[in-house]
Amino acid sequence: MTTGIPPLDILLAKGQHIFAFDFGRYMIAASLTFAIVALLRLTALKTRKIQAREATFADMRREFLQSLQSVFVYIIGACFLIWGKQTGVIYDPLGESFGLWTDLALLAAIIVAHDAYFYWAHRAMHHPRLFKTFHRAHHRSITPTPWAAYSFAVPEAAVMFLFVPIWQFFVPTPGWVLFTWLNFQIIRNAMGHAGFEFFPRWWLSTPLTRWINTTVHHDLHHNGSFNHNYGLYFTFWDKWMGTEHPKYRERFEEVARRQRKNSTPSEVPLTA
């Protein structure tokens, strides 16, 4: 075991590369999702805008600046992670593969584990003692946009980052698997805050897809009830723990089945 290059030196040597990687991922996912929603709202699908309220420019600027702040938290975390790998505390199989099927199983496992981590960390941050410090900043978005994907206070960004070293401490994971998961999570995150429902109207009617979260699911968490819909990718934990919004399906179907002629988004009373 070596002492490795100190994290501060890693920051000075690699900081701009880590910034490009983390901020670039956010910018690509958020701006593409934003552009796709803007284009779809020019078509007959405009009825799928979930809320009647429009996010203001000030909302988006706040979401963007808080996301930029989170990227700086991730950069500091990444320097410590690299240091941990150099010292051997975290085994790094970067560039290696365990074989395609093992790698794909690891990819599925990291997604399932991250979904569980997110549910419980998110739910904990809604505890009255933690909410103000950790999570209130994220919930300043009542009508979220894709720019909210990393819109966290510093303590919440640190909690979000911590999953990465915890996972890699226990599970050696090839670089391409981590890279694929990072892209998956930011795309799903941007979609969850898009304010626009992408999935077809039958999505919740079949066991093949109903366990995959829709945008309505997380939108209801921002503009419905803080006590429901804590999950990220899947509905499992909210169902098991009884925290799924009681009007989730009703709201989804209302959005997905809106008559295209009467295209104004309506508001189902959401107080649970």
Ligand SMILES: [Zn+2]
């Ligand atoms: Zn929340």
Ligand SMILES: [Zn+2]
């Ligand atoms: Zn959110």
